Amino acid sequence: MAYQSLVYGFVFLPLCLLVYQIAPQKWRRRVLLAFSYLFFWLLSGKLIVYLLGTTVFVHCIGIWLEWLRSEQKTALASAERCEKKRIKGIYQKKSRRVLAFGVLLLIGILAYLKYYNFFAGNLNGIFGSALPFTLEEKNILMPVGISFYTLQAIGYLADVYWGKIRAEEKLENTALFLAFFPQIMEGPICRYSDTAGTLYSGKSLEIDNLTEGYIRIFWGLFKKKVIADRLAIGVDAIFGNYTSYSGAMTVFAAAAYTVQLYMEFSGCMDIIIGSGQLFGVKLPENFRQPFAAQSAAEFWRRWHITLGTWFKTYIFYPVSMSGPVKKWNQYGRKHFGKYITMLGTSAMALFPVWLCNGLWHGARWSYIFYGMYYFTLILLGIAAEPLRDRVLELLHIGEKSAGLKVVRIAKTWLIIFTGELFFRADGLRAGIYMFRSIFRNFDLNSLFDGRLLELGMSRADLIAIAAGCVVVAIVGAVKERGVHVREALGRKPVFIRWSIYYALLLAVIVIAAYGDGYQAVDMIYAGF
Amino acid sequence: MEKLMEILMEIDDSIDYEKEKALIDDRLLDSFGVITLVSELEDAFDIDIEASEMTPDNFNSAESIYNMVKRLQEN
Structure with missing residues (x-):
């Protein structure tokens, strides 16, 4: 179930x-x-x-x-x-x-x-x-x-x-x-101090909690059934037979899988957090607009937040404050200066975090590679910080410049898509093969000559996916501005508010991926 | 407090520690800044700071850091 x-x-x-x-x-x-x-x-x-x-x-x-x-x-x-x-x-x-x-x-x-x-x-x-x-x-x-x-x-x-x-x-x-x-089944990984209070209170059901909880559940179903389950068809087709596809199709698969994983996992979180809310239980959030991140490190503060917080609290800090790391910190600052010391400390504290992150997802070399991929990139990000600051200063580009933000977000997307390509690939060898195909046989034309429609997704599926993504992106952009969407909707007139709720309900019933041609898709994170 | 201010300024002198109340929440001090700070505090005040003290509440302002140091000195 x-x-x-x-x-x-x-x-x-x-x-x-x-x-x-x-x-x-x-x-x-x-x-x-x-x-x-x-x-x-x-x-x-x-x-x-x-x-x-x-x-x-x-x-x-x-x-x-x-x-x-x-x-x-x-x-x-x-x-x-x-x-x-x-x-x-x-x-x-x-x-x-x-x-x-x-x-x-x-x-x-x-x-x-x-x-x-x-x-x-x-x-x-x-x-x-x-x-x-x-x-x-x-x-x-x-x-x-x-x-x-x-x-x-x-x-x-x-x-x-x-x-x-x-x-x-x-x-x-x-x-x-x-x-x-x-x-x-899928978390969020709760801390006792955060959930025990509402979990044990046994307070009566409240109409506000029921309404908000069920809306959140339907929002999660929308992401899962309208977008993720549809994308799964195309993603499975490419990853399952990766030698037959061009580099452009591989890039599409990597991006599509990342979106599928987000819609699926964050959608399930909406169902889970909504289910908790029905009983008045407050569960912690697990996502905060991850695609707005401007670096790999920031992405991990917005994606699977409770796992990242767990690693930070119970691995990163204890390792950082352990005897050997403290000794290195003191010795390093005396003999090698701040920069080298910080890099050494970072490497010592981040390595176990990312090794555990990879292993936690499962016993596969591709997951270990996934962990080490982020370890290397985050460490490189820390190492390059002084150089990056210097370049920005020379070019007179402010930290808050919109152009810089766009470049950083695009760079982060590339990092995420590449990571997810290896994460989803059927083993490390398949991941390497797919990654290399991007440079060997790109064939941009393959995205526009109808081959996308041979993956099992119809034109209507692609339109539903695109429309669904636009809706999720708009909601995400509003949330990124600090607006609490359901509270904001609550202030709208009843007619508008309930029209939106019914539209969501209808979308889940009418355009979700049910029926012939669609397989019930298992939740990815339940497998971890 | 003076000694603490000197340590904080050495870590990052661009922050106004007297006014700032969200050093961690606003990410003015990152994880590595905090680790360096911990190491300096342990040396300067002869205290042991455990991983359990690594909470935003303890590091969000100069005052909260000072209070934590005092508490650990008394223990």
């Missing part, structure tokens, strides 16, 4: 809303938990044991960390001033070990399920018969959403360890935080 399915929108969600509203307030979080487990069970069957096991384990580790903190507090209260530092050190070491145990086990489970076959295949491939044993590939089934709830669980434990939050005392609350059905 995917979020864009009719069963989810017209059976599961209304039933959950009904039971939630009928239940007494103190039972409502249990209703949400029961429906979350039902949702998970429908998707993953008996693999739900992984989620249940993780929940109990994370809950216990959280309680353990909290207990250590309260023990430390008691010990400090009765200690002499000179003793306090030693006591703190002892408890810090204990807490760090408990956290490491929790995090390593969570990562171990994820790594085994997700990367065992990749590791075994590569090890056998590299060493062949030189090894006294052969690691056999296994048929491993992975529960849906494990990459998302594992990161959320690690974040929760780190926040308890840091003392940013108190550990949750009720197991059912920890369970709901990890399993809340709207976000279990």
Whole structure:
């Protein structure tokens, strides 16, 4: 049962809303938990044991960390001033070990399920018969959403360890935080401090939340069904048979896939955040007009925001503040100057972030390449900053010049499209082949001689895609100016407001990619 | 506060630290500026700043940085 399915929108969600509203307030979080487990069970069957096991384990580790903190507090209260530092050190070491145990086990489970076959295949491939044993590939089934709830669980434990939050005392609350059905499949990756408040409140349904939530859901369906699912047909055709297409068609495929991925993932986020809003639960935003970014680094602050924030909080900063990096910072500034030191620090802190980003998406060399691609580009961007500033100064171009902005956005689009080409390609070899075809056999004419219509998308499909993209781009441009679209619509006269809502509803019903000739397209990020 | 101002000016002297209240939110100080600042603060004030302190609230203004330093010195 995917979020864009009719069963989810017209059976599961209304039933959950009904039971939630009928239940007494103190039972409502249990209703949400029961429906979350039902949702998970429908998707993953008996693999739900992984989620249940993780929940109990994370809950216990959280309680353990909290207990250590309260023990430390008691010990400090009765200690002499000179003793306090030693006591703190002892408890810090204990807490760090408990956290490491929790995090390593969570990562171990994820790594085994997700990367065992990749590791075994590569090890056998590299060493062949030189090894006294052969690691056999296994048929491993992975529960849906494990990459998302594992990161959320690690974040929760780190926040308890840091003392940013108190550990949750009720197991059912920890369970709901990890399993809340709207976000279990694709995120957003929530921080406990951001969602726990509204998630546990059990407040009654409100007409404003229901209206806004359902509009957001339909907006997501519009992006997914009108644009993404149509584009998927053409994208699959080119990537599935890439040797038969020209460089121009490859460029089209890379751009089309990027748009498909955005419409699909951000559309699902709209459905997810809208679903949360129906119950008054505020989930964090995952996208902020990514195509308006002026650099690769900025793109990642606007695209899959909660993943980027997670990496920044739990990998980038801890690595940046670790002993070796701090020592390098001090040594480097004394011996090599600020510039080289900053580059060294950046490389040390960014490398694990981008390696993990690549690996997180899956066990494929093309994903690792994708991570390293952004690592290299972002590092080059940092390295080139002084030179870029100097050139702009010489040419008397202001930082805020409109022309410069256009050039920067265009450059960022090129970077994104190239990255997504390798991301989507069927393996790294296919990605390299497709990339090289752009320079070997471009053939611009292939885009205009009717070959686009041989990909399975009709002329009407292309028009629907283009019109849909224009609508999304206009909404994005309005949001980029700081306007809250739904609030702005709320101030319009009822007739105009509801005409727009009905138009959206009609678009989803009438021009969405349903029926003969269209396949139900799986959500891409649910596969990670 | 004077010592802190000297450190901040050395990192970027184009910012008006007395007025600015959104150093992080407005991206006047980027991640690497903050890391350099942390390193300088640890040396100058003999404190340990952990990754958990890396929140915008702690670094958005000279005053908030000063308050964090004082809090860590007292602990």
